[in-house]
Amino acid sequence: MLGTELELRLLSYRDTSPLTGGQVDDEPYGGGAGMVLRVDVVAAALDAVYGKAPGHRVVALTPQGRQLDQPLVEELAGEENLTLLSARFEGFDERVVEHFATDTISIGPYVLSGGELPAMVVVDSIARRLPGALGSEESGVEESFSAELDGGLEYPHYTRPAEFRGWEVPEVLLSGNDARIADWRREQSRARTPS
Ligand SMILES: C[S@@+](CC[C@H](N)C(=O)[O-])C[C@H]1O[C@@H](n2cnc3c(N)ncnc32)[C@H](O)[C@@H]1O
Numbered sequence: 039m040l041g042t043e044l045e046l047r048l049l050s051y052r053d054t055s056p057l058t059g060g061q062v063d064d065e066p067y068g069g070g071a072g073m074v075l076r077v078d079v080v081a082a083a084l085d086a087v088y089g090k091a092p093g094h095r096v097v098a099l100t101p102q103g104r105q106l107d108q109p110l111v112e113e114l115a116g117e118e119n120l121t122l123l124s125a126r127f128e129g130f131d132e133r134v135v136e137h138f139a140t141d142t143i144s145i146g147p148y149v150l151s152g153g154e155l156p157a158m159v160v161v162d163s164i165a166r167r168l169p170g171a172l173g174s175e176e177s178g179v180e181e182s183f184s185a186e187l188d189g190g191l192e193y194p195h196y197t198r199p200a201e202f203r204g205w206e207v208p209e210v211l212l213s214g215n216d217a218r219i220a221d222w223r224r225e226q227s228r229a230r231t232p233s
Pocket residue numbers: 099100101102123124125126127128129130143144145146147148149150151152153154156
């Protein structure tokens with residue numbers, strides 16, 4: 039349990055594998071290098087946890103999935119329950135993706151060694167959208183990719199000192215004029231957001 043909003047359960051396919059010695063993967067049909075995560079192993083893990091088909095979204099983490107972005111994070115943050123499936127080596131037997139996953143998600147157009155880091159990225163991005171996750175040190179409202187900034191990038195921030203080695207904080211931020219500051223921030227956000 040993390041705070042009051044997030045309960046995480048971490049499971050290893052090895053713990054519920056029906057195969058001897060905790061085997062979870064096998065050689066690819068058709069030949070080639072690498073090992074493939076077996077469909078019966080994933081089925082056993084899901085059965086052990088849910089006993090039946092999970093009644094919620096099951097996400098297979100794969101570079102071939104829908105790219106994670108803030109709208110998708112917001113969507114997932116609205117889910118009561120979520121299952122994330124990770125693989126290693128060559129990835130999943132395709133039947134896992136076809137029959138057990140409701141979604142496939144990629145955290146970016148590059149290949150990592152396993153789904154552990156992608157799973158953590160997904161969990162962290164969701165966790166900070168849950169009620170009470172952010173303290174007063176961080177605003178989750180007006181930030182990059184938020185609707186408040188029309189999906190654009192956040193404006194620059196400055197703090198004390200107002201001048202350092204001749205590098206000055208923009209005068210408008212010291213003006214105390216909230217309307218001017220808001221206008222300046224909007225403008226900066228628009229200027230740094232690729233069109
Ligand atoms: C080495 S990768 C497999 C790559 C796969 N053979 C391919 O070419 O698309 C092993 C596992 O790491 C995870 N993974 C690697 N990169 C990822 C990414 N960008 N997004 C999400 N998961 C990723 C997935 O679970 C994947 O099955």
